[in-house]
Amino acid sequence: MAVAALSRLAASVMRPDGVVTYDCEGGVDGQGRPTLRLRLHGTLRLRCDRCGEELAWQLDCERIFFFVRSEAGLADIPVDDAPEEPLVGSTHFDLAALIEDEAILQLPISPRHPDCAAPFPVEPDADGEEERPHPFAELARLRKDGGVR
Ligand SMILES: [Zn+2]
Numbered sequence: 001m002a003v004a005a006l007s008r009l010a011a012s013v014m015r016p017d018g019v020v021t022y023d024c025e026g027g028v029d030g031q032g033r034p035t036l037r038l039r040l041h042g043t044l045r046l047r048c049d050r051c052g053e054e055l056a057w058q059l060d061c062e063r064i065f066f067f068v069r070s071e072a073g074l075a076d077i078p079v080d081d082a083p084e085e086p087l088v089g090s091t092h093f094d095l096a097a098l099i100e101d102e103a104i105l106q107l108p109i110s111p112r113h114p115d116c117a118a119p120f121p122v123e124p125d126a127d128g129e130e131e132r133p134h135p136f137a138e139l140a141r142l143r144k145d146g147g148v149r
Pocket of ligand 1: 048049050051052053112113116117118
């Protein structure tokens with residue numbers, strides 16, 4: 001999928017270049033639940049937090065989901081640290097939106113060149129500048145609440 005075609009992801013990178021390659025595989029887990037294994041790869045063009053220049057960041061992740069029949073089904077699932085995440089399945093499941101959500105959630109909070117030589121940005125004056133929340137914290141919260149489309 002072209003990064004430029006994923007509008008929310010495109011807005012989160014410095015330059016919406018290249019593609020996100022995905023691989024998804026359906027299955028059934030040991031509890032008889034339908035599952036989806038999703039792998040994402042790609043090179044995203046992010047802005048280095050130190051020097052402001054572009055950096056090539058490697059997206060490389062694998063996630064495992066299982067499907068439930070309804071939003072109500074999500075509420076019955078205890079919140080735990082299991083690597084599998086529940087999703088509400090349907091016959092018109094939006095795989096593209098899931099891929100985009102996952103790519104966005106993987107983005108580093110503060111991308112930097114590994115060998116960036118630029119000095120750290122000057123700390124803002126003590127005039128009440130608030131620490132910015134991670135822009136995707138809200139998305140992560142929505143997901144925890146079962147708000148995945
Ligand atoms: Zn840099």
